Amino acid sequence: xxVLFVHSSDELYGSDxxxxxxxxxxxxxxxxxxxxxxxxxxxxxxxxxALSEAGVPYLRMDIGVLRRVYMNPFGLMKFSYRLVRSTVxxxxxxxxxxxxxxxxxxxxxxxxxxxxxxxxxPHVWHVREIVEKxxxxxxxxxxxxxxxxSRIIAISGAVAxxxxxxxxxxxxxxxxxxxxxxxxxxxxAVVGSDLRQEWGIAPDEMLVGVVGRxxxxxxxxxxxxxxxxxxxxVDKVRLVIVGDVTPDRVSLRENLKRRAEExxxxxxxxxxxxxxxxxxxxxxxxxxxxxxxxxxxxGRTILEAAACGTPVIATAHGGPLEIVKEGVTGLLVxxxxxxxxxxxxxxxxxxxxxxxxMGKAGxxxxxxxxxxxxxxxRVLAVYEEVL
Ligand code: UDP
Numbered sequence: 001x002x003v004l005f006v007h008s009s010d011e012l013y014g015s016d017x018x019x020x021x022x023x024x025x026x027x028x029x030x031x032x033x034x035x036x037x038x039x040x041x042x043x044x045x046x047x048x049x050a051l052s053e054a055g056v057p058y059l060r061m062d063i064g065v066l067r068r069v070y071m072n073p074f075g076l077m078k079f080s081y082r083l084v085r086s087t088v089x090x091x092x093x094x095x096x097x098x099x100x101x102x103x104x105x106x107x108x109x110x111x112x113x114x115x116x117x118x119x120x121x122p123h124v125w126h127v128r129e130i131v132e133k134x135x136x137x138x139x140x141x142x143x144x145x146x147x148x149x150s151r152i153i154a155i156s157g158a159v160a161x162x163x164x165x166x167x168x169x170x171x172x173x174x175x176x177x178x179x180x181x182x183x184x185x186x187x188x189a190v191v192g193s194d195l196r197q198e199w200g201i202a203p204d205e206m207l208v209g210v211v212g213r214x215x216x217x218x219x220x221x222x223x224x225x226x227x228x229x230x231x232x233x234v235d236k237v238r239l240v241i242v243g244d245v246t247p248d249r250v251s252l253r254e255n256l257k258r259r260a261e262e263x264x265x266x267x268x269x270x271x272x273x274x275x276x277x278x279x280x281x282x283x284x285x286x287x288x289x290x291x292x293x294x295x296x297x298x299g300r301t302i303l304e305a306a307a308c309g310t311p312v313i314a315t316a317h318g319g320p321l322e323i324v325k326e327g328v329t330g331l332l333v334x335x336x337x338x339x340x341x342x343x344x345x346x347x348x349x350x351x352x353x354x355x356x357x358m359g360k361a362g363x364x365x366x367x368x369x370x371x372x373x374x375x376x377x378r379v380l381a382v383y384e385e386v387l
Contacts, residue, residue: 001030001031001032001100001101001383001387002032002033002034002097002098002099002100002101003026003031003032003033003034003099003100003101003102003103003383004033004034004036004090004093004094004097004099004101004102004103004112005019005023005033005034005035005036005102005103005104005105006036006063006090006102006103006104006105006109006111006112007019007035007036007037007038007047007105007106007109008038008065008105008106008108008109009037009038009041009043009047009065010037010038010041010043010044010045010046010047010048010060011043011044011046011047012046012047012050012276013212013213013243014128014179014212014298014300014301015105015106015128016046016047017300018105018128018155018179018300019035019047019105020047020050020051020054021179021180021181021182021372021375022375022376022379023035023051023054023056024054024056025372025373025376026376026379026380027376027380030380031380031383033056033057034057034058034059034097034099035051035056035057035058035059036058036059036060036061036063036090036093036112037058037059037060037061038060038061038062038063038065038109039060039061039062039063040062040063040064040065040067040082041067041247041248042247043247048060059093061086061089061090062082062085062086063082063083063086063090063109063111064079064080064081064082064083064084064085064086064087064109064110064111065079065082065108065109066079066108066109066110066137066141067079067108069248071134071137083110083111083114086111086115087111087114087115087118088115090102090111090112090114090115091115091118091119093115094115094116094119094121095119099119099121100121100122100387101116101121101122101123101124101383101386101387102115102116102121102122102123102124103123103124103126104123104124104125104126105126105128106126106127106128106129107125107127107128107129107131107141107145108129110144110148112125113125113144113145113148113149114148116148117148122150122151122386122387123148123149123150123386124149124150124151124152124153124382124383124386125145125148125149125151125152125153126152126153126155127145127152127153127154127155127159127163128155128159128297128298129159129297130158130159130162130294130295130297130318132162132294132295138162138166139166139167142162142163142166142167142170143166143167145163145167145170146163146167146169146170146173149173150173150386151173151174151175151382151385151386152170152173152174152175153174153175153176153177153379153382154174154175154176154177155176155177155178155179155297155298155319156176156178156297156298156318156319156322156323157176157322158295158297158317158318158319158321158322159176159297159298159319160174160176175378175382177375177378177379177382178298178322178323178369178370178375179298179300179303179370179375180303180370180371180372180374180375180376181300181303181304181307181366181370181372182307182372183307183366183367183370183371183372185279186278186279186282186303186304186307186308187279187307187308188283188308188309188359188363190279190280190282190283190308191280191283192280192281192282192283192284192285193284194280195277195280195281195283195284196284199238199240199270199272199284200270201238201284202236204236205236205237205238206234206236206237206238206286206287206348206349206352207237207238207239207240207284207285207286207287208223208237208238208239208240208285208286208287208288208289208313208345208348209239209240209241209242209281209284209285209287209288209289210223210239210240210241210242210243210288210289210290210291211242211243211278211281211282211288211301211304211305212242212243212290212301213243213244213245213246214241214243214244214245214249214252214253214256215245215246215249215252216249216252216293217292217293217294218243218291218292218293219290219291219292219293219315219335219336220241220256220291221256221259222291222293222336222337222338222341223239223241223289223291223338223341224239224256224259224260224263224265224269225259225263225338226291226338226339226341226342226345227239227260227263227265227268227269227342228263228264228265229338229339229342230342230345230346230349231265231268233342233346234346234349234350236349237268237345237349238268238269238270239265239268239269239270240269240270240271240272240281240285241256241269241270241271241272242272242273242274242275242278242281243272243273243274243275244273244274253271257271278301278304279304279308282301282304282305282307282308282310283308283310285305285310286310286348286355287310287311287312287313287345287348287355288301288302288305288310288311288312288313289312289313289314289341289345290302290312290313290314290315290320291313291314291315291335291341292314292315292317292318292320292335293315293335293336294317294318294335295317295318295319295335296314296315296317296318296319296320297318297319298318298319298323299314299318299319299320299323302314302319302320302323302324302330303323303366303370305362306329306330306359306362306363306365306366307362307363307366307370308359308363309359309360309362309363310359310362311329311330311331311348311355311358311359311362312324312329312330312331312362313330313331313332313333313341313344313345313348314330314331314332314333315332315333315334315335315336316332316333316334316335317335320332325361325365327358328358328361329358329361329362329365330358330362331344331347331348
C-alpha cells in the first residue's frame with residue numbers, strides 16, 4: 001500500500017522522532033511511504049536529512065500548519081490561504097500517485113484530512129498534542145480531527161480523553177498507541193562518562209537534566225527556580241539544559257540565563273544546546289527531569305531515559321502519569337511547584353541505590369511495553385482496519 005504522511009515540522013523533536021521511527025521501520029514489502037514536510041518556518045531540516053539517510057522519500061510543500069504565530073487576523077488569513085492551496089495540491093498528489101491512505105502525523109496539519117476526504121481515501125489522524133487554550137481552538141481541533149478521520153491514533157490516554165471530552169463522537173474511532181523507543185540505540189550499554197567529563201561533572205556529582213525544546217511550557221524555568229532550594233540541602237548537584245529554543249522564541253533562552261544569574265546558580269547550570277547524541281546524554285544523566293507546566297501529551301524523553309536505565313522526575317499530568325510508575329521507575333511531582341521538584345531532586349540525591357533500582361525497573365518496563373516492533377504492528381493493524 002502507498003501511504004502519504006503529512007507532517008508539521010522539520011526538526012528532530014518528539015513528533016519528528018516518532019514519525020522517523022515509524023517510517024524507517026514500516027516493512028517496505030507492504031508499505032511504500034512518502035513524507036510531506038512543511039516549508040512555512042525556517043527549519044534547518046534535521047528531519048529531512050534523517051529521512052534521506054534512512055532512504056525514505058520526502059517532499060517539501062507549503063502546507064497549512066496551525067501554529068500559535070498564526071493566532072491573529074492576518075495570521076489566520078495566511079493559514080487559510082496555505083490550507084486551501086495545500087489541500088488542492090495534496091489531493092492532486094494522492095490521485096496522481098495512487099496513494100491508498102493518508103496519515104497525518106500531528107493534530108496541527110489539517111490539509112491531509114481534507115485532501116483524503118476529497119480524494120476518497122481513508123485518513124488516519126495521529127494526534128500528539130493536548131491543546132487547552134484558546135478554548136475555541138481546542139474545540140475546533142477536536143471537531144476537525146473527529147470529522148476528517150477514518151481512525152484516530154492518540155499517543156496516550158491523556159490525548160484520547162482530551163479529544164473525547166471535547167467531542168464524544170471520537171470515542172468510536174480512537175486507538176491509543178503509545179510511542180516507542182529504539183531500545184538498542186537507547187541502552188544501558190551506552191557510556192556517558194566522556195560527556196560528563198566534557199561538561200566538567202565530577203563522578204560524585206549528581207547530574208539532573210531536562211531534554212527537549214526550550215519553551216515556556218516545558219518548565220525549564222521551574223528547574224532553575226528549584227535549584228537554590230536543592231542546594232540548601234545537598235551540595236553536589238548540577239543541572240544541564242539540553243535542547244534549544246524554537247526559531248520564534250529566541251529571547252526565552254536569554255531570559256532563563258538572566259534568571260539563573262539572579263538566583264546565583266549560573267555556575268551550576270550547563271547550557272548544552274541541541275544535541276544529536278541523546279542516548280549519550282541520557283547515559284550521562286543521573287536523573288532526567290520533565291518539569292512541563294502543561295500536560296505532556298506523551299513525554300518521549302521519559303522512555304529514552306528509562307531505556308538507558310536513568311530514572312525520571314516528571315510533573316504529574318498528561319502522558320507521564322501513564323508512563324512513570326511512581327516510586328518504581330521515577331517520581332511524580334505536582335506541576336508548577338519548584339519546591340516539590342526540589343524535594344524530589346533531594347530524595348534522588350540522598351538515595352543513590354534507590355535511584356539505580358528505579359533506572360533498572362525503567363529499562364525493564366520499556367522492553368516490555370514500548371518496543372518499536374510492537375508499535376509498528378499496532379499502526380499496521382490500524383491501516384488494515386481502515387482499508
Ligand atoms: N531531542 C534531541 N535533542 C535535543 C533535545 C531533544 O534529539 O537536544 C529529542 C529527544 O531525544 C526526544 C524529543 O526530542 O526524542 C523530545 O520529545 P518529547 O516527547 O519529550 O517532547 P516534544 O518535542 O514532542 O514536545
